[in-house]
Amino acid sequence: MKHLLRGFTLLEVLIALSLTGLLVAFLGSSLVGTRTTLNMSENLSARLDEVRTAQVFLRQALQQSLPLPVTDTHRYTGWTFKGQAQQLSFVAAMPLGLNGGVKIHTLALTRASSQFSDLQISFHAYNDPDDRPWGEPQRLLREVSNLKISYRGKDEHQQESKWLMVWPWPHRLPHYVRIDLDAHGPVRWHPLIVALRNNLEVGEVAP
Secondary structure, X not given: OOOOOOOOOHHHHHHHHHHHHHHHXXXXXXXXXXXXXXXXHHHHHHHHHHHHHHHHHHHHHHHOEOOOOEOOOOOOOXXXXXXXXXXXXXXXXXXXXXXXXXXXXXXXXXXXXXXXXXXXXXXXXXXXXXXXXXXXXXXXXXXXXXXXXXXXXXXXXXXXXXXXXXXXXXXXXXXXXXXXXXXXXXXXXXXXXXXXXXXXXXOOOOO
């Protein structure tokens, strides 16, 4: 007795192909979603590291500000601390690992694109008659749209001042520096308030 071999009908083949296509599309969508999530996670982690590194560096540098007079350069004359709303300059020791000694630090924004600027710090040799830069300016934070720096310290009557957008007593250090900025991206910049350790006027003796 002969057994008849029954094949797949055209309808069954089309249904199988449709189900296979749906499965492949689902898997592809899942892989794309997973990759997108991984990219977002990596970008978030990188931005968080960038913000943290910038804040740690600025805190350490400002805490090491020195009440040293800047008198021998052409560009910087007769000051100890220059604080403005979007730029500040101060004298501090470089980290030990850089072996840079005492340098003039200048923090400011530099235009990076039509929308954003970079928060950048540059260095100059302390009291160098030729006003030579020391190394290349370093970018601390990218994609910044606004910078606001404010200061607090003793006024001319030795009373604690309010927060000021310009530090009007350049021959002494403020007690506090606050740095606010608008940073693009998923990580918010929280206001950085730094208490300066060496906030004595030149020639002043600590009690």
